[in-house]
Amino acid sequence: MATAEGYLRRLTRRLTEDPEQQDVEELSDEAANTGAQKAIDCRRGQEVTMVGTLRCVETNAKGCAGGVRAELFDGTDAVMLVWLGQRRIAGIESGRTLRVHGRLGKLENGTKAIYNPHYEIQK
Known part of the structure; x- marks a missing residue:
């Protein structure tokens, strides 16, 4: 009986919860299940492995210094x-899920960044 109640509770929550919040929870759970570190817990100078989805990708954009930038969430x-020094990278596009590894740094504006990360496309 507890299983049926739990299922009904989860179903009700999924139907009434904000879709963006559902996406955030699914991404966070997926990252945790792969053994990756959570971006919020990582600090500058750490060697990190993360899993997330690319939200936006800029190639050769102004201020991009002749490279490719992608926001991983x-x-x-x-x-x-x-x-750095790349014009385009095959497979690096919005909506892709990546597993990345590298040393965490920061951009001029304080945003967390990984320069020239090793990556694997997950989906």
């Missing part, structure tokens, strides 16, 4: 991925 915080 894992459900807890966003991290800017920066590939």
Whole structure:
């Protein structure tokens, strides 16, 4: 009986909860299930492994210094991925899920960033 009540409670929550909040929870759970670190817990100078979805990608944009920038969101915080000297990277596009590894730094504006990260496309 407890299983049926739990299912009904989860179903009701899914139907009434904000879709954006559902996405955030799913991303956060997915990252946790892969053993990746949460972006919100990571600090400058740490070597990190994260899993998240690319929300936006800029290629050769003004201020991009001839590289590619992509915002990775894992459900807890966003991290800017920066590939210096690249014009385009196959597979790096909005909506893709990546597993990235590198040393966490910061951009001039204080945003968390990983320069030239190692990455694997997940989906």
